[in-house]
Amino acid sequence: MSKKLLREYYELCEGGVCQDLLTEAEKRFVSEGGMILSGKLQEADVRNGNMRIYPESVLRREVTNYQKLVQDRRALGELDHPEDSVINLRNASHMVTDVWWDQKNVMGKVQVLDTPSGQVLKSLVQSGVKLGISSRGMGSVTESAQGETIVEDDFQLICFDFVSEPSTPNAFMMKEAKEFKNNVFTKADRINRLLNEVLDDE
Numbered sequence: 001m002s003k004k005l006l007r008e009y010y011e012l013c014e015g016g017v018c019q020d021l022l023t024e025a026e027k028r029f030v031s032e033g034g035m036i037l038s039g040k041l042q043e044a045d046v047r048n049g050n051m052r053i054y055p056e057s058v059l060r061r062e063v064t065n066y067q068k069l070v071q072d073r074r075a076l077g078e079l080d081h082p083e084d085s086v087i088n089l090r091n092a093s094h095m096v097t098d099v100w101w102d103q104k105n106v107m108g109k110v111q112v113l114d115t116p117s118g119q120v121l122k123s124l125v126q127s128g129v130k131l132g133i134s135s136r137g138m139g140s141v142t143e144s145a146q147g148e149t150i151v152e153d154d155f156q157l158i159c160f161d162f163v164s165e166p167s168t169p170n171a172f173m174m175k176e177a178k179e180f181k182n183n184v185f186t187k188a189d190r191i192n193r194l195l196n197e198v199l200d201d202e
Helices: 024-031 056-071 116-126 187-201
Strands: 004-007 036-043 076-078 092-102 105-112 131-139 141-143 149-151 156-164
Touching: 024 036, 036 092, 036 131, 056 092, 056 156, 092 116, 092 156, 105 116, 116 131
Parallel strands: 076 156
Antiparallel strands: 004 131, 036 105, 076 092, 092 105, 131 156, 141 149
16 A cells, blocks of 8 residues: 555634634734744544545544654644655745644644745735645555545654645645655654654553
8 A cells, every 4th residue: 555645724713813822922922023823733533625534543643743843843834735745944934833632623833934935924814815724744545435535544744734725625635645755754753753652552
């Protein structure tokens, strides 16, 4: 079973910011010209617009692993979805600064970076453009008899990208990855992943 590049789309809070999720320091950062976006990043155990279902156990494991990237300030993302599994630093527009669970929803805060792509993102939000957040990851899928696509246990979450709302439900269809290169994760990331799996098994 070959791994595919999986990409999903979710809307953020109205206007991109859920003010009740921001700390006082973050509100101050925003009032001084910075931008923090917040809202739902992903959802478990429900069929999404791409007819895919992410089992909660798989998503919880990946969010746990992703939290290490968040803590290390390496949880970057881009505008739109590139065609591969590598985050291009030249195109980085934002950094996820916090991620947590709210029932079956993965919630998060995103700081817009002072980069060329970050300036584009900031300008779009300030202009009232409706943006969504979209997960990018590698993994295998299984098709059910009902036409649903179940994401398998080998799924690896790479990042969350900002995307425009598609005009058709299938605008973010799954594409075949040209080649799976696991150079997104460092040796330390892979060790952390293995430790999390061992601890989960106990």
